[in-house]
């Protein structure tokens with residue numbers, strides 16, 4: 153409770169809150185939400201639809217926490233309040249599909265399989281699903297442990313793909329395996345489960361704990377240097393939030409740090425990639441928690457992507473937010489589309505931002521940074537030239 157009473161109402165959190173920016177109402181700002189959480193705890197207000205709207209329209213982006221001079225952990229208060237809130241049908245549906253992402257993507261595949269079924273996606277509550285159809289829904293990668301060995305490996309790294317990569321953009325995992333092998337690491341891809349972030353965001357803490365324990369058990373069973381994930385939300389969740397949920401986190405490595413240990417020169421480059429004017433979109437979790445954007449940009453520059461500028465700010469996806477508040481999600485996305493108009497290529501470390509951008513900007517080259525690195529390295533190899541590490 154202390155933090156709730158300590159807030160000085162300075163408003164630094166409100167300035168950068170993407171939710172406040174679209175709702176333009178104090179009670180939809182971080183400090184407004186904190187005030188409501190406190191009022192609820194002190195029985196000044198009753199839980200009802202109006203309160204739920206304000207608590208569930210937070211994107212859990214962490215921008216407020218990062219800007220707060222008192223480091224008030226706003227998201228934690230939001231998580232706790234959501235956990236205590238009575239859930240309706242929509243949240244249970246969201247929970248079910250978060251627990252069984254394979255089923256969710258199979259249903260989506262089915263709906264997309266015929267004109268008649270596809271028309272169902274025009275029902276108001278389902279229109280948010282259109283963004284997933286921009287990328288082909290693919291079969292999940294093999295459902296068993298895969299090992300990509302090296303003769304004398306520098307170490308062993310496990311991959312945590314995350315659901316969006318696993319079901320919608322699996323070539324990102326393929327690129328990561330290739331890069332890690334090129335850096336001489338043995339790579340392990342265990343059977344993949346959701347990290348649990350969607351469940352916690354919907355207020356299902358016990359279910360999120362179940363997934364945290366399942367993932368901890370899996371990844372602890374390998375003798376590994378650490379885990380690499382291609383999703384900054386998963387990275388933050390399994391490294392940091394698991395500590396709160398399950399008492400310990402999974403050690404997460406950053407691919408840019410691995411490149412630091414190598415001196416490399418590139419003799420051949422993919423011109424279509426390196427000569428593009430690129431924006432690196434630092435997603436909310438990348439910017440506010442994982443803080444990997446600057447390091448990644450440095451690696452991309454070293455590999456030849458010279459014209460690259462860092463951009464930041466919410467893309468409007470935020471999982472549950474885009475489901476419950478599709479209009480506002482699209483409003484946030486539209487602003488980004490205008491801002492990114494001048495770039496030929498958009499690179500990000502977040503698969504969900506990529507899905508948003510692929511949906512809204514079909515004419516642009518939109519890649520995960522591991523895909524860009526992979527393309528540059530592969531081109532060098534195809535041309536028969538040496539890439540020295």
Ligand code: SF4
Nearest residue numbers: 159161162163165220
């Ligand atoms: S920045 Fe921190 S102290 Fe200032 S209003 Fe927001 S939560 Fe309160």
Ligand code: SF4
Nearest residue numbers: 169210211213214216
């Ligand atoms: S986490 Fe993001 S959306 Fe939620 S209150 Fe903080 S800044 Fe606003």
